[in-house]
Amino acid sequence: MGRTTYYTATTLDGFIADEHDSLDWLFVQDQDEAGALNYDGFIKDIGAIAMGSTTYEWVAAHNARTGDAWAYDMPAWVFTHRELEPIGDGITFTSAPVVDVHAEMTAAAGDKGLWVVGGGDLAGQFADAGLLDEIVTYIAPVTLGKGRQIFPRRYDLRLVELAQNKAFACARYEVVGPRGGPTLGA
Numbered sequence: 001m002g003r004t005t006y007y008t009a010t011t012l013d014g015f016i017a018d019e020h021d022s023l024d025w026l027f028v029q030d031q032d033e034a035g036a037l038n039y040d041g042f043i044k045d046i047g048a049i050a051m052g053s054t055t056y057e058w059v060a061a062h063n064a065r066t067g068d069a070w071a072y073d074m075p076a077w078v079f080t081h082r083e084l085e086p087i088g089d090g091i092t093f094t095s096a097p098v099v100d101v102h103a104e105m106t107a108a109a110g111d112k113g114l115w116v117v118g119g120g121d122l123a124g125q126f127a128d129a130g131l132l133d134e135i136v137t138y139i140a141p142v143t144l145g146k147g148r149q150i151f152p153r154r155y156d157l158r159l160v161e162l163a164q165n166k167a168f169a170c171a172r173y174e175v176v177g178p179r180g181g182p183t184l185g186a
């Protein structure tokens with residue numbers, strides 16, 4: 001069974017999007033697409049993905065604007081309590097417990113890994129269920145002050161890989177476990 005990874009880009013102060021869900025701060029950064037911890041190397045070993053509805057709706061709006069197609073050929077689970085329109089094949093909308101969805105994803109993925117695309121609280125829900133193995137993050141040289149938090153939890157992580165990819169510090173952390181105490185921002 002493959003690993004479950006939250007692979008994402010973040011600002012230095014821990015935001016994966018600004019408060020208006022903009023990624024403008026990210027797309028202007030210089031990166032080597034064949035460099036350290038790159039997306040193509042990551043996605044080739046992924047057999048199923050999960051994301052929250054804000055992320056899904058961001059992708060849907062982006063694709064509608066650019067004409068891009070749904071980029072994922074592996075099955076995808078989108079967490080929502082609402083009725084949303086599929087914008088590609090293999091998309092399942094769900095509000096089932098993450099434990100159940102993780103089991104479905106694992107069965108679909110075969111020996112490949114699972115990607116929790118985001119956002120941060122959804123990744124935290126997988127971690128809280130003991131189902132998140134690692135966080136791989138591209139840290140951009142920018143601060144925003146506020147926005148969507150990368151991981152609104154108190155957790156211990158272990159740094160297991162660190163590299164530079166042009167503008168980004170790229171880090172792989174194993175999830176050790178919760179530190180206890182209240183959730184940050186609650």
Ligand SMILES: NC(=O)c1ccc[n+]([C@@H]2O[C@H](COP(=O)([O-])OP(=O)(O)OC[C@H]3O[C@@H](n4cnc5c(N)ncnc54)[C@H](OP(=O)(O)O)[C@@H]3O)[C@@H](O)[C@H]2O)c1
Pocket residue numbers: 007008009010015016017020021022023026051052053054055056058059079080081082094095096098117118119120121122125148149
């Ligand atoms: N920097 C990056 O690499 C990166 C990566 C991923 C995402 N992003 C961006 O970061 C932002 C993330 O947004 P976000 O923090 O709001 O998170 P999100 O996880 O994308 O969406 C949160 C929403 O998902 C639904 N949801 C979450 N957990 C659920 C559950 N257990 N059952 C059913 N529904 C559930 C809820 O909406 P409803 O029930 O109302 O539908 C919730 O409000 C987006 O702007 C996205 O584009 C950036």
